[in-house]
Amino acid sequence: MSFVFYDTETTGLATDFDQILQFAAIRTDADLNETGRIEIRSRLRPHVIPHPGALRVNGMTIGEITANDLPSHYEMMREVRSTLLEWSPAIFVGYNSLNFDEHLLRQALFQTLHPPYLSNTNGNCRADVMHLLQEASVFEPSGIEIPKDAYGSAIFRLEDVARRNGFSGHIAHNALEDVLATIHLARCIRDNAPDCWNRFVRFSKKASVSAFIEDEDAFLLTEFYFNRPYHYIIAVFGKDPSQDNVSLGLDLRVNIDWLTSLSTPQLLEFVGQSPKRVRRIRTNAAPMIASLEDAPDAVKGGLSDSEIINRATRFKADKALHSRLVAATMEARAKREVSPFIEERLYDTFISRDDERRMELFHSVDWAARVQIVESLGDDRLRYFGRRLIHEYSPLLLSPALRAEIDYAIRSRLLAHEVPDGKWTSIPVAARMTEKLLRTASGRAYEQLSEYRGYLTMAATMSSR
Known part of the structure; x- marks a missing residue:
């Protein structure tokens, strides 16, 4: 490949x-x-x-x-x-x-x-x-x-x-x-x-990851945070019911007998604790995984291979515990609210086949014909982006009311003095940052920022009209 x-x-x-x-x-x-x-x-x-x-x-x-x-x-x-x-x-x-x-x-x-x-x-x-x-x-x-x-x-x-x-x-x-x-x-x-290269190529494929984590009683999962490695000895016990590409695994350094004895509220507390002993493995995102025989002993948390396999065998046989862990993991997960910003809703749902056909047609016709196609889209996210594209490249094709609505939405973002959680850069925010950077800039950087400051002044004037 x-x-x-x-x-x-x-x-x-x-x-x-x-x-x-x-x-x-x-x-x-x-x-x-x-x-x-x-x-x-x-x-x-x-x-x-x-x-x-x-x-x-x-x-x-x-x-x-x-x-x-x-x-x-x-x-x-x-x-x-x-x-x-x-x-x-x-x-x-x-x-x-x-x-x-x-x-x-x-x-x-x-x-x-x-x-x-x-x-x-x-x-x-x-x-x-x-x-x-x-x-x-x-x-x-x-x-x-x-x-x-x-x-x-x-x-x-x-x-x-x-x-x-x-x-x-x-x-x-x-x-x-x-x-x-x-x-x-x-x-x-x-x-x-x-060896790392071969795993890299092998586990770039979702099917290879899925087969490996299902076939292995236990394996090593490595994740990096702030450039530091964290290692988990994992046994898979189920899938995220809401995401087919996500498998759930337990870090086997946990005492299985203790885990089994937990009440439902205690199990809920356990899965929410940090560091998290229940790990989410994205099978389509090339996770860093390796077999126990490929893993250095130093990263196995003091457990021998035979002890790991014994724990994995016991854990994998306890289907009731698997079901309880899946339920607790789903309940502990923070509820994701629908964002008011369309750009943040990419992962909300998949595009329908009908809308995919309309999207394909959109690119094969002229701008005038695209207006009707955009309005026929069933997905409100796609209608939003389609209208914005037409507004950007051929605005007079839009009705005066719709054109004014998009003008207002863009202007409001561009001129926002404060942006929620810094989601985008507005003109006032960029101007403040530019002034701050100019205080210590010199040479080409100063010229670049000075030119940008002039652009922001002009953009603010144009957007305020």
Whole structure:
């Protein structure tokens, strides 16, 4: 199977509200030899205000991202999707992509009326090279050099790890350069930590993960928090009834007899305690899992393999306890309320087949014909994004009332002095941040921020009209 390594540069870190400004991807064969590439930028969308910190990091100026000769965001996503579908099926890989870039890609597809789950449908699967490096740092530490800070803590920033492992001349926070650095690190692990690489490829596939965790009496699950590894000896006891891709497992360092003796209220308290001994394993998100024989003894919590198997055998035979744990886990889970912001509702429900057909038709007709298609969509999220697309590219096709409604909604966001939980960047928020950054900026950074300050002043004036 081929790989698609990809990266994005964006207007900020808010994956629901920010925008991809640059997308790059390189397709390789199974031996990591390049077989194709795409690199494309887009201009800024009218309802998005970049975070000034993001511009400082990626080095883009406001003039560069508003240039009229750039493709529109919609045009960029049409080309990106076409290329990625042409390259499918493949293993989609990034660096910290499962926590960031993939969400940006899904939102960009969703908000331009495309099916969002491209990287794990059509025969595709996904993995993350940052997770691969983290795993190698535990299982095969001689295979990769991980830099450390002054306190001895591991540093997994792409530019630092790539430089330490021989990738020279890296221009950090350029999407294409970051893709090349990611491929370089993947080759390092393939060549120097082959067991980790083989697990990486194997467990990028949901079917392989599902088969492994069901077949093994017990296995090692490793998760990283704040660049530190945490290990759990897991026996699977069920699935999340609301999410077919999530299996539930118990950390076998728990005393099984004690667990069985708990009353229902005590069991509910147990599953809610931290650190959580009931772990959620996302079978379609390349979890860091390994068999007991591959796990170093130091991470087994002082338990021998025979003791682990004995506990697993006893636990797996207690189906009544399994049912009680599933029920307690579901009850302890915080109730998720429907967000008032459409952008945060991507995962609320799947798109219907009828709406998928309407979405496909939307892209094959002119803007005038798209109005009726958008209004026929059964999903209110898709109608919202469809109307916003038409407003962005051909606003006069909308009724005066609808155009005024969208104008007001965009203006309200752009001019908000306070943004709930910092969900997006408004003009006043960006202006305050820019002034703060200007106090310590010099040289090119000062020029970049000064230009951006002028843009914000102009944008505030235009939005207030």
